[in-house]
Amino acid sequence: MLKRELKINRRGFFIWAGIIVVMFVVVFLVYPSIAKSEKDMMDLVAAFPKELLEVFNMDIINIGTAFGWIATEGYMMVMIMGGCYFAIMGSTIILKEEDEGTISFLYTKPISRNQILDSKLLCGLIYIILFNMVIGLTSFIGLSLSGPFEFKDWLLISIAPLFLHLFFFTLSLLLSIYYKKTRKSMMISIGVVIGTYIIQILSTMTDSLKFLKYFSPYEYINARDIVLNHQLNYSNILILSMMTVIILIGLYDAYNKKELNA
Amino acid sequence: MLKIEKLTKYYKDILGIEDLSLDIKKGEIFGFIGPNGAGKSTTIKCILNLINKTSGSIYMDGQELTKDNYQLKEMIGYLPSEVDLYDDFTVKEMLDYSASFYQKDISKRTKYLVKKLDLDLTKKIDELSFGNIKKLGIVLALMHEPKLLVLDEPTSGLDPLKQEVFFELMEEEKEKGTTIFFSSHNLNEVRRICDSVAIIKNGHLVETLKIAKLNKFDFNLISLYSKEYKKLKLPMKDIIIKKQSDEMIQFIYQKDINSLLDFLNTIKIDNLLIEKPSLEEIFFHYYKED
Numbered sequence: 001m002l003k004r005e006l007k008i009n010r011r012g013f014f015i016w017a018g019i020i021v022v023m024f025v026v027v028f029l030v031y032p033s034i035a036k037s038e039k040d041m042m043d044l045v046a047a048f049p050k051e052l053l054e055v056f057n058m059d060i061i062n063i064g065t066a067f068g069w070i071a072t073e074g075y076m077m078v079m080i081m082g083g084c085y086f087a088i089m090g091s092t093i094i095l096k097e098e099d100e101g102t103i104s105f106l107y108t109k110p111i112s113r114n115q116i117l118d119s120k121l122l123c124g125l126i127y128i129i130l131f132n133m134v135i136g137l138t139s140f141i142g143l144s145l146s147g148p149f150e151f152k153d154w155l156l157i158s159i160a161p162l163f164l165h166l167f168f169f170t171l172s173l174l175l176s177i178y179y180k181k182t183r184k185s186m187m188i189s190i191g192v193v194i195g196t197y198i199i200q201i202l203s204t205m206t207d208s209l210k211f212l213k214y215f216s217p218y219e220y221i222n223a224r225d226i227v228l229n230h231q232l233n234y235s236n237i238l239i240l241s242m243m244t245v246i247i248l249i250g251l252y253d254a255y256n257k258k259e260l261n262a
Numbered sequence: 263m264l265k266i267e268k269l270t271k272y273y274k275d276i277l278g279i280e281d282l283s284l285d286i287k288k289g290e291i292f293g294f295i296g297p298n299g300a301g302k303s304t305t306i307k308c309i310l311n312l313i314n315k316t317s318g319s320i321y322m323d324g325q326e327l328t329k330d331n332y333q334l335k336e337m338i339g340y341l342p343s344e345v346d347l348y349d350d351f352t353v354k355e356m357l358d359y360s361a362s363f364y365q366k367d368i369s370k371r372t373k374y375l376v377k378k379l380d381l382d383l384t385k386k387i388d389e390l391s392f393g394n395i396k397k398l399g400i401v402l403a404l405m406h407e408p409k410l411l412v413l414d415e416p417t418s419g420l421d422p423l424k425q426e427v428f429f430e431l432m433e434e435e436k437e438k439g440t441t442i443f444f445s446s447h448n449l450n451e452v453r454r455i456c457d458s459v460a461i462i463k464n465g466h467l468v469e470t471l472k473i474a475k476l477n478k479f480d481f482n483l484i485s486l487y488s489k490e491y492k493k494l495k496l497p498m499k500d501i502i503i504k505k506q507s508d509e510m511i512q513f514i515y516q517k518d519i520n521s522l523l524d525f526l527n528t529i530k531i532d533n534l535l536i537e538k539p540s541l542e543e544i545f546f547h548y549y550k551e552d
Contacts (some may be wrong), residue, residue: 047325107311111363257314
């Protein structure tokens with residue numbers, strides 16, 4: 001079952017990972033010319049409002065360096081695009097089978113619902129790890145060719161999005177249990193990925209909305225901790241992981257109670 | 263073999279099936295008939311745990327049939343009325359995928375079924391006609407030699423030749439002692455292969471009958487053409503009226519035809535036709551709206 005899951009989700013993986021890899025490669029190719037005009041860029045960045053710089057962590061890192069780009073725009077791209085990809089995967093991996101009627105084939109085989117869910121989750125987990133590995137490897141090669149960089153910082157920047165992707169994947173899977181149509185479930189899940197990012201921006205830019213940051217999963221893997229302290233905020237990672245575990249418990253329970261869409 | 267006890271299923275407030283109890287013996291071919299929307303598919307979905315029961319229980323070999331009971335699920339073969347399979351697979355890949363869920367080696371049996379139903383293993387599922395998908399569905403239902411077969415409108419979409427092959431396969435299953443739950447709206451099919459039949463209407467069981475007993479009943483379809491037929495005092499309790507106008511009446515008579523002829527003697531008859539009714543015609547009164 002897992003083999004089949006991996007096979008049918010392979011195409012989506014190559015497309016989404018491919019887009020990000022191509023973007024990274026392009027950035028690394030044009031980076032030498034950006035680096036030459038580093039001072040002009042810093043002047044340009046300095047003209048932005050402080051709050052906006054904070055949103056993208058540009059206030060604490062030099063965007064004119066390759067690692068600076070990876071830790072700001074690159075990181076954001078991996079978080080959001082990866083978030084959208086795994087939200088789509090999560091919202092369709094079971095619902096698509098219901099939509100197309102193939103789920104009754106699985107339900108009548110001598111396997112439990114938990115086993116079906118296990119294989120779907122394992123498939124997602126494998127692609128989440130592969131996705132972050134491929135992008136991490138691309139950025140490693142790019143950074144190595146661009147000059148010296150902190151290995152530990154690169155490692156943490158490459159690992160952190162994995163927790164966010166896992167969160168969005170499981171959350172989207174849980175939400176899909178309550179929908180009948182793949183399209184609607186997909187739109188809702190993408191909405192959650194974008195919506196929580198907007199919450200993150202608003203909470204960073206507006207003091208009165210600062211409390212909202214706890215409602216955005218992006219806050220829990222903020223690259224700020226990596227750039228400033230050279231480590232992840234482990235308590236935040238723990239909170240995000242616990243939320244994922246709670247979602248997983250809810251998911252197994254909801255899936256076992258779910259009945260075939262009439 | 264299969265026991266359904268007081269099965270009730272409501273879709274929110276809408277009745278699917280209510281208080282249905284059936285007891286199907288090992289090796290029995292059990293017909294389950296009713297018009298569209300009567301609750302046939304709901305019953306099947308409950309047996310297979312595709313939907314949750316509102317109340318009631320289903321047992322197979324004395325064990326409750328729950329959605330995670332692998333041992334029992336391994337012994338069930340299911341053919342849905344509409345067979346939905348993975349479009350990206352070839353027929354062979356689909357069969358191999360299905361076989362991967364079973365512990366025993368079923369390759370020999372699969373080969374036999376593929377040959378019998380004349381399936382092209384190299385074709386992709388999305389290239390198959392409706393009839394060929396149904397044939398593949400039959401192979402998928404039978405390939406692991408189940409002890410209980412649940413068939414939902416199994417012959418729909420099959421051409422007459424392949425229907426014959428299907429009935430041959432059912433005969434083979436019967437000889438092997440497989441229990442078959444056969445849902446259909448085609449009563450002639452049911453009469454042909456089933457031992458018993460349950461009639462379901464508006465979510466309720468109307469009656470369960472032995473086919474052999476049913477065949478023993480002396481039913482006659484009478485078409486009487488006469489302007490005077492209204493003068494007749496027909497024994498209404500033995501009659502199911504099918505059609506009626508000023509000059510004719512058509513009805514099923516449930517008793518010995520000689521007893522009817524005594525009544526008919528009293529009027530002038532223009533024409534009289536006495537036929538053996540089809541099973542559909544006998545059950546017509548069950549299907550009529552109340």
